[in-house]
Amino acid sequence: MNNSRFPIQKPLITEKAASFTNEGKYVFIVRPDSTKPEIRKAIEKLYGVHITDVNIVRLPGKPKRMGAKYSVTSGKKKAIVTLKKGEVIDVMK
Numbered sequence: 001m002n003n004s005r006f007p008i009q010k011p012l013i014t015e016k017a018a019s020f021t022n023e024g025k026y027v028f029i030v031r032p033d034s035t036k037p038e039i040r041k042a043i044e045k046l047y048g049v050h051i052t053d054v055n056i057v058r059l060p061g062k063p064k065r066m067g068a069k070y071s072v073t074s075g076k077k078k079a080i081v082t083l084k085k086g087e088v089i090d091v092m093k
Helices: 015-023 036-047
Strands: 008-011 025-030 051-059 063-066 069-072 076-083
Touching (some): 015 025, 036 051, 036 076
Antiparallel strands (some): 008 025, 063 069
């Protein structure tokens, strides 16, 4: 895979994302133009696990203000991946 086009940006480590790990689900911030098959292939190759499902969540940008000017930050895209039963990913490494 070309690193400039690698779909995974970073794992998302929050309290809610940590609660998903009990169900075998992990959350990653991914590139906005990445697709489910690309995400599946990248995570399987990177972590050596088998993925059963990939869900995508698009987060809208937030409005920001600096003085009298308003702008909107760029949105993010999250991927929630479900692993095969019994497999785990150590996202803290």
